[in-house]
Amino acid sequence: MNININTDANLAPIGIFDSGVGGLTVAREIMRQLPNESVVYFGDTARVPYGSKSEGTIIRYSKQIARFLLTKHVKAIVIACNTASAFALESLQREFDVPIIGVIKPGAKTAVAETVTKRIGVIGTEGTIHSQIYTKVIHEYDPETVVIGKPCPLFCPLVEEGWLHDTVTDEVARRYLSEFDDKNIDTLILGCTHYPLLRSTIKKIMGDNVYLVNPAYETALRLRELLSANNLTSPSESIADSKQHRFYVSDTPEKFKAFGNSIDLPFYIEKVEQINIEAF
């Protein structure tokens, strides 16, 4: 039996961070599936993108961000960035006491559970695909599964331009996804936090026989289990309203706010605060 005691720890927020705006799709899933929880989000918009940076740099940045989030008394941290999840998850778990999860393992685990053909496609940034991180994690679950990666470098700028349902985006997606013609995949991981916003376009091209894995969704499910296991779930009477969610960035807030308010979050972002992350 899981008894929720209304302690400070239970009422504390979830910390979420990403290299920029993309992780808002993870925040969105967490807000939808854990409506009693409040969120402190940090987007490292001054140092974006992470995909081209070295492991040592990403670990250093991630530790700074974790230290910042802990000043906001978060009870758990979600690394909503594929690169930081790949490079920094274990270092953060060793250094900090709160539960910490990334987006890669939940997505990889679901893909392995769903595939029948044992052939999984992964789309992501060049950094993510080049690192073969999804291949490595999938092979931890099942070494016999074939993983076919395809970088889609135009998807992020198309999403950030707001061209979500657009003939240009359709054509770009058709070209990228033709990589999977005749590859017999039955599961495709949306391995970049921006890509769930292109879900309907990708679905249309891949058809009904390919299962699309949204790591943001799987991560929110995993977070729910993790909070429950640590007896950190927020009590049901404390339904979070928009004022409890807080947003921080390392560069100017305007673009972040405009993007956040364009992606169907469960509320309107009123305030985004710029902080000096290098001070943490």
Next chain:
Amino acid sequence: MNININTDANLAPIGIFDSGVGGLTVAREIMRQLPNESVVYFGDTARVPYGSKSEGTIIRYSKQIARFLLTKHVKAIVIACNTASAFALESLQREFDVPIIGVIKPGAKTAVAETVTKRIGVIGTEGTIHSQIYTKVIHEYDPETVVIGKPCPLFCPLVEEGWLHDTVTDEVARRYLSEFDDKNIDTLILGCTHYPLLRSTIKKIMGDNVYLVNPAYETALRLRELLSANNLTSPSESIADSKQHRFYVSDTPEKFKAFGNSIDLPFYIEKVEQINIEAF
């Protein structure tokens, strides 16, 4: 009379730097127009993009790079990056003894000289257009000229994807450049180092009545004047061959090399060396 004496200084290379690969279009113009000169190029591929970073950060990065280039005994430095030209040119000129030029003033000066309608368009990254740097510099030459800026954030990733002559790029360009319909501009500045690679696409859409200013070309002309004025021109018998040009980056060299060898440089890039720029 300009007497070239074959000194070490005359034979020294030109230092060129950019946040990444885009500045290779400036290197290309310099190699074409100053074929006796050799080049040391640095692309800050680990810290790209510069467009979203603060002025203080860009000045710090640019000083590190200038110090690195001076270890290669460059006789002059070309800032082949719009953001760094905007933020760091004067700081570098104050701190270092070699002649230093950026790409913005040569482009702005030519545009002011060419326009008859006194209405100039500028396309660039969001950072460049948002900063209004071209507007400021153009107004130093002629305060009555109207400057109309339009950010084109998809152009860089399209160029880096290699989709230079492509129906997708045509459609994206048509949408962006429709900003200038009925604006009566007769001059358009290609205000990002990637854009000269889309020149034919942009020309097709803008038509023959709009003069396209390529700041890379104008910067190479200005560099020739500057070397001459400082008696630093390389003697004509020392025609640079490809082995004399050197390329350095702050992240992995592969992608840089592939891009460089796709843009019609006057020679093949054989070797690109990765350095730790933060040590300078």
